[in-house]
Amino acid sequence: MLPLKDVAICTTAECAMMRKKICLSCAIRHHRKHDIVLLETVTTEIRGKCKEQLENLQQDLVAQIDKICALVDYADLARKKMREQLVRRSRMTDLINRSKELLNEKESAELLAIGQDLLKPFSDALSRWNAALNPVTEEMKELFDDDGEISVPLEIMDDTKFNKWLAANRRNMDERKRIMEENSIAETKTKKLIAETEKMIAEINALRHSSP
Numbered sequence: 001m002l003p004l005k006d007v008a009i010c011t012t013a014e015c016a017m018m019r020k021k022i023c024l025s026c027a028i029r030h031h032r033k034h035d036i037v038l039l040e041t042v043t044t045e046i047r048g049k050c051k052e053q054l055e056n057l058q059q060d061l062v063a064q065i066d067k068i069c070a071l072v073d074y075a076d077l078a079r080k081k082m083r084e085q086l087v088r089r090s091r092m093t094d095l096i097n098r099s100k101e102l103l104n105e106k107e108s109a110e111l112l113a114i115g116q117d118l119l120k121p122f123s124d125a126l127s128r129w130n131a132a133l134n135p136v137t138e139e140m141k142e143l144f145d146d147d148g149e150i151s152v153p154l155e156i157m158d159d160t161k162f163n164k165w166l167a168a169n170r171r172n173m174d175e176r177k178r179i180m181e182e183n184s185i186a187e188t189k190t191k192k193l194i195a196e197t198e199k200m201i202a203e204i205n206a207l208r209h210s211s212p
Contacts, residue, residue, distance in 0.1 A: 009037050075129075082122065091118060 008023075086092065095115050102108050 009039055009042055075133075086119075086122065 095111060099111060
């Protein structure tokens with residue numbers, strides 16, 4: 001196998017060898033008028049771009065984790081504040097104390113209604129929070145096993161399974177690439193056929209107009 005520095009790629013659209021590997025000496029001899037790029041240059045650019053994209057994926061995930069942690073911290077702060085307001089220094093304490101002075105069912109119903117109205121904004125907010133957080137909590141539980149370790153995806157945690165998973169994905173990508181290349185070739189042939197047909201029609205029209 002030739003080293004990367006001795007292999008080139010033609011980037012000229014009309015060339016049959018476009019985007020295909022060519023021996024550098026052959027490229028110099030037969031493709032001098034074409035745009036030639038060293039494979040080493042191309043691979044360096046591809047590797048650098050892929051590395052950057054993978055790092056960005058990782059950084060985006062870390063940013064999401066930090067955002068979730070900030071939300072959890074805020075929720076914990078809200079929990080502490082609510083607990084302080086509702087239990088330790090709440091007006092509910094006054095209502096509870098007044099219940100000791102009740103004389104009849106009517107006063108009891110009125111005091112209970114006041115307590116319900118007092119707590120309604122908090123109760124409604126907590127109901128919305130529970131409705132939103134419960135599904136999220138269940139999803140988060142699925143990510144971890146009983147020991148608190150990440151359990152999904154398990155195949156990525158094991159080197160052997162990860163390599164098999166990676167190979168399978170590469171085969172799928174190769175198949176998609178092959179289909180795309182076939183479609184590209186078919187599209188190129190179609191464009192060439194259309195161009196030849198248009199040229200033929202133009203020549204026929206020219207002959208028709210030039211006839212006496």
